[in-house]
Amino acid sequence: xxxxxxxxxxxxxxxxxxxxxxxEVSKAQCKYCxxxxxxxxxxxxxxxxxxxxRLANFDTSKPxxxxxxxxxxxxxxxxxxxxxEMGVDLGPKMxxxxxxxxxxxxxxxxxx
Ligand SMILES: [Zn+2]
Numbered sequence: 001x002x003x004x005x006x007x008x009x010x011x012x013x014x015x016x017x018x019x020x021x022x023x024e025v026s027k028a029q030c031k032y033c034x035x036x037x038x039x040x041x042x043x044x045x046x047x048x049x050x051x052x053x054r055l056a057n058f059d060t061s062k063p064x065x066x067x068x069x070x071x072x073x074x075x076x077x078x079x080x081x082x083x084x085e086m087g088v089d090l091g092p093k094m095x096x097x098x099x100x101x102x103x104x105x106x107x108x109x110x111x112x
Contacts, residue, residue, distance in 0.1 A: 002022070003016050003018050004017055004040055005017075005042070006030070006038040008032065008039075009037040009038065009039060010030060010033050013032050015031045015032070
């Protein structure tokens with residue numbers, strides 16, 4: 001169930017709406033004045049974190065499920081974090097290694 005945040009162009013108030021399904025989204029209207037003239041805001045849930053923040057939140061000791069590996073960004077990120085934890089500074093080579101991680105060869109040489 002998505003929650004979207006809106007600003008009403010009529011009364012300028014901001015509010016969030018919970019939708020039971022995506023069809024409801026097109027019927028969104030202002031909680032306060034019922035206007036349908038809304039601007040959707042980027043939800044705080046979906047704001048893209050900076051890579052640094054993502055790295056900081058990453059716990060490489062947790063088991064990673066299949067979903068994790070389906071997201072190639074995670075693989076690259078995980079590789080970077082892992083490198084850092086191991087105190088490996090590869091400089092420009094890092095991108096190459098991350099790229100290898102993304103293409104499926106996940107740090108075989110560095111996991112030992
Ligand atoms: Zn309004």
